[in-house]
Amino acid sequence: MARIKWIDRKFDFAFPAELYPELTERFRGTPARIEERITNLPSAIVARQDGGSWSIQENVGHLLDLEELFAWRLDDYDANLRSLRPADMTNRKTHEALYNKRPIENIVKEFRSARAGNVQRLREYDSSYFSRSAMHPRLNKPMRVVDMIYFQAEHDDFHLARISELIRQFSST
Numbered sequence: 001m002a003r004i005k006w007i008d009r010k011f012d013f014a015f016p017a018e019l020y021p022e023l024t025e026r027f028r029g030t031p032a033r034i035e036e037r038i039t040n041l042p043s044a045i046v047a048r049q050d051g052g053s054w055s056i057q058e059n060v061g062h063l064l065d066l067e068e069l070f071a072w073r074l075d076d077y078d079a080n081l082r083s084l085r086p087a088d089m090t091n092r093k094t095h096e097a098l099y100n101k102r103p104i105e106n107i108v109k110e111f112r113s114a115r116a117g118n119v120q121r122l123r124e125y126d127s128s129y130f131s132r133s134a135m136h137p138r139l140n141k142p143m144r145v146v147d148m149i150y151f152q153a154e155h156d157d158f159h160l161a162r163i164s165e166l167i168r169q170f171s172s173t
Contacts, residue, residue: 006158007089011139013147020122020130023149028119030156031112034060037163038104045170047100054094056166059159060107061099062091067114070152074121077132077145084148086137122149 038046038056046056054062066087073084099107129145136143136151143151 003161006155009154009158011141011147011151011154013141013144013150015146015150017131017144017146018127020127020146020149023146023153024119024122026153027122027149027156028115030063030153030160031108031115033156033160034063034111034163035108037160037167038108041167043104045167046104048166048170049100050166050169054162055100056163057099057102057104057107058094059163059166060104060111061097061102062094063156063159064107064111064114065091065093065097066152066155067111067118070118070148071121073134073148074118074145076134077129077148080132081134083135083137084143089138 038060041056049055049058069085069087076084125145130149131144131146133142133144135141136148
């Protein structure tokens with residue numbers, strides 16, 4: 001069965017902002033979930049591409065790249081902007097980073113550090129902050145801070161599922 005492309009996903013943010021503690025925990029846990037999936041995998045598997053699609057390393061690197069956008073969007077909420085800054089839908093940063101030429105341990109360490117910084121920042125806000133809203137440019141709908149955390153966690157899981165697919169595919173060849 002074909003997966004739904006990330007760009008084609010639809011989101012319903014009809015949950016209460018008070019779910020921010022649970023969503024923040026999910027968001028916080030992604031680096032550990034990645035480490036659990038890739039520990040002890042041979043470099044030939046983590047750097048292997050499937051046709052023209054990203055390798056495991058490139059998927060992890062992409063998540064690292066998006067930590068900066070997450071922080072910038074928190075800045076947008078801090079400034080009470082009406083619209084969040086857009087993502088680079090070409091993923092230029094990921095394509096140019098040459099993640100397959102870097103040790104996976106370094107990529108994961110950088111991701112863990114960047115994610116920890118964003119989680120720490122979320123922990124410093126009071127509960128009313130998570131209801132702040134701004135227009136998401138691609139979805140063209142209002143997105144609260146709590147929604148952005150959910151959105152990012154869903155994006156993490158999208159790439160974790162892809163990493164799992166690649167592990168299954170390359171471990172059987």
